[in-house]
Amino acid sequence: MVPMPYYLIVGAVLFVIGIAGVILSRNLIIMFMSIELMLNAANLTIITFSRFLNLMDGHVFVFLIMAVAAAEAAVGLAIIIMLFRNRETIDADKFNLLKW
Amino acid sequence: MELIIFYLAAVVAVGGGLMMIMQRNPVASVLYLIVTLVAIAVMFVQLNAVFVGALLIIVYAGAILVLFLFVIMLLNLRGEKFAEKRTRLDRPTRIILAVAFILELLAMFKQVAFPGRMDELMVQASPDFGGARPVAELLYTKYLFPFELTSILLLVAIVGAVVMARRDEKDKKRGI
Numbered sequence: 048m049v050p051m052p053y054y055l056i057v058g059a060v061l062f063v064i065g066i067a068g069v070i071l072s073r074n075l076i077i078m079f080m081s082i083e084l085m086l087n088a089a090n091l092t093i094i095t096f097s098r099f100l101n102l103m104d105g106h107v108f109v110f111l112i113m114a115v116a117a118a119e120a121a122v123g124l125a126i127i128i129m130l131f132r133n134r135e136t137i138d139a140d141k142f143n144l145l146k147w
Numbered sequence: 148m149e150l151i152i153f154y155l156a157a158v159v160a161v162g163g164g165l166m167m168i169m170q171r172n173p174v175a176s177v178l179y180l181i182v183t184l185v186a187i188a189v190m191f192v193q194l195n196a197v198f199v200g201a202l203l204i205i206v207y208a209g210a211i212l213v214l215f216l217f218v219i220m221l222l223n224l225r226g227e228k229f230a231e232k233r234t235r236l237d238r239p240t241r242i243i244l245a246v247a248f249i250l251e252l253l254a255m256f257k258q259v260a261f262p263g264r265m266d267e268l269m270v271q272a273s274p275d276f277g278g279a280r281p282v283a284e285l286l287y288t289k290y291l292f293p294f295e296l297t298s299i300l301l302l303v304a305i306v307g308a309v310v311m312a313r314r315d316e317k318d319k320k321r322g323i
Contacts, residue, residue: 048149049149049153049193054153054190055255057157057161057190059252059255059256060161060164060252061161061164061183063248063251063252064161064164064165064167064168065164066248067168067248068167071168072168074173074176076173076176076218076219076224077167077168077170077173077176079215080167080176080177080180081167081168083180083207083211084164084167084180087183087184087187090203094190094191094194094196095194097194098194098196098276098277101272101273103276103277103281103282103285104285104289104290106196106198106277106282106285107282107285107286107289107293107294109196110199110202110282110286111293111294113203113206113207114297114300114301115297115300116207117206117210117211117304118301118303118304119304120214121214121305121308122304122307124214124215124218124308125308125309125312126311127222128218128221128222128311128312131222132314137224
């Protein structure tokens with residue numbers, strides 16, 4: 048039996064990797080994928096707690112999170128396509144109209 | 148044995164995640180994210196979440212990441228566009244952020260790694276824990292309303308994506 052903290056640590060490390068990806072990357076698509084990675088790290092934590100509390104409700108939450116991630120991916124990619132049409136780049140540094 | 152599989156999955160997941168954010172080429176990045184997701188699915192199965200693990204591979208690796216790949220191909224993105232090395236943050240910000248993340252992780256490890264009596268929480272799972280039937284029973288009884296709301300959310304997302312990604316006359320002339 049793998050102790051519960053191990054899973055939580057993996058989840059935390061994956062989440063931090065996701066944050067680092069969002070902050071450090073300039074490619075909008077890689078930033079977006081980092082967000083997906085963070086969602087999955089949260090999913091892993093939820094599944095872990097659901098297993099160790101012996102409740103299956105967590106599985107339902109993960110299911111709903113996956114649906115939200117799918118919706119988010121569809122809308123986000125549409126936004127990226129629109130940005131690309133306007134500027135012909137997806138470099139996050141080039142979108143600085145609102146920067147003061 | 149279980150521990151060995153866990154370590155393998157954990158190393159593959161973290162390594163895949165790191166490779167994902169370090170790639171210049173978005174296609175390689177998507178492929179590394181798929182590797183990470185498969186490793187996470189292995190951990191799900193280890194935690195008796197068989198149904199959700201299968202769902203992760205089918206929905207995430209099978210559908211969402213293919214959508215990513217599709218958009219990358221559609222935009223014809225190349226790694227070279229990001230070849231010049233230049234980070235968005237200035238040096239002090241990066242150092243502060245790195246220190247903050249590391250402190251946060253350490254605090255988490257301190258909380259989590261030595262919590263005293265965590266092992267006693269472990270109970271033997273019932274044979275069908277995490278199978279399709281019990282999860283579906285929960286989904287269609289206790290969580291019926293959130294489940295139905297999800298369908299509305301997906302509908303809104305579909306409409307939004309179609310409206311936003313539609314090309315108008317101006318774009319057609321430019322041939323994008």
